Amino acid sequence: MAKIAHALDWPLVEGVVSDLDGVVYRGKAAIQDAVETFQDWRAAGIPYCFVTNNSTHSAGDVVAKLNSFGLEITEDNVVTSAVTAAQLIRQSHPAGTRIYVIGAPSLKKAIADAELEITDENPAVVIMGLDREITHEKLRIAVDAVLKGAQLMGTNPDLLLPTPTGFEPGAGAILTAVATAARVKPIIVGKPEVHMIEAALSRLGTDRASTLMIGDQIPTDIQAGKRAGLCSVLVTTGVPPVNDPTLQAPDFVISSLKQIPSAR
Numbered sequence: 522m523a524k525i526a527h528a529l530d531w532p533l534v535e536g537v538v539s540d541l542d543g544v545v546y547r548g549k550a551a552i553q554d555a556v557e558t559f560q561d562w563r564a565a566g567i568p569y570c571f572v573t574n575n576s577t578h579s580a581g582d583v584v585a586k587l588n589s590f591g592l593e594i595t596e597d598n599v600v601t602s603a604v605t606a607a608q609l610i611r612q613s614h615p616a617g618t619r620i621y622v623i624g625a626p627s628l629k630k631a632i633a634d635a636e637l638e639i640t641d642e643n644p645a646v647v648i649m650g651l652d653r654e655i656t657h658e659k660l661r662i663a664v665d666a667v668l669k670g671a672q673l674m675g676t677n678p679d680l681l682l683p684t685p686t687g688f689e690p691g692a693g694a695i696l697t698a699v700a701t702a703a704r705v706k707p708i709i710v711g712k713p714e715v716h717m718i719e720a721a722l723s724r725l726g727t728d729r730a731s732t733l734m735i736g737d738q739i740p741t742d743i744q745a746g747k748r749a750g751l752c753s754v755l756v757t758t759g760v761p762p763v764n765d766p767t768l769q770a771p772d773f774v775i776s777s778l779k780q781i782p783s784a785r
């Protein structure tokens with residue numbers, strides 16, 4: 522497991538990439554220490570960017586939520602899996618490429634904004650995010666398209682999402698159904714893959730060694746941070762950590778963002 526955080530072990534923090542749910546808020550409630558720490562970083566001129574696997578909220582939704590907590594940010598401070606998925610598709614496909622989308626309106630908008638055509642007829646790519654109106658018919662169209670050669674892509678691999686009363690299946694659970702039926706390995710956009718971290722780093726313009734990746738989940742946030750070469754910090758304000766020895770451990774484990782020394 523990670524070493525005990527000691528002030529001298531920390532890099533001089535020049536930039537921050539951070540998860541949202543479980544780090545800055547839990548559901549609708551702000552995590553006050555985190556909000557104040559980001560306010561301090563802003564005042565100190567330390568740039569930061571939030572990365573979220575959740576494809577059901579747009580960057581604008583995130584801005585509105587954080588602004589309501591008193592944290593002044595703009596859409597430049599937010600990288601979503603939906604927008605990253607659209608950018609990733611455009612890296613290898615021209616405008617007008619046919620895409621079948623299973624997901625929330627924010628995912629459909631991101632795909633349409635990238636000049637891709639949303640259709641269930643002969644798509645080149647099937648992209649799947651969390652869809653609370655999933656049906657057998659949508660799964661049938663996806664499986665059939667993948668069997669006919671379409672690429673299968675998922676916004677994120679999250680299997681479970683916490684709800685006020687328990688859990689619900691995440692995007693990864695439904696993605697797995699299609700991948701299993703069609704016997705393919707999907708391309709994953711969100712954490713633990715590095716696509717969103719790379720997008721955030723290119724916005725920050727900071728050095729990897731002096732940029733933190735902060736998150737509450739080892740399987741997604743910490744793996745993505747470690748793979749991208751960032752100093753990876755687990756904060757225990759969100760989902761209870763799972764101790765899986767096959768996964769890379771965080772560099773630091775803290776219970777409040779205020780434990781991060783931001784200057785020497």
Ligand SMILES: [Mg+2]
Nearest residue numbers: 540542543737
């Ligand atoms: Mg989280």
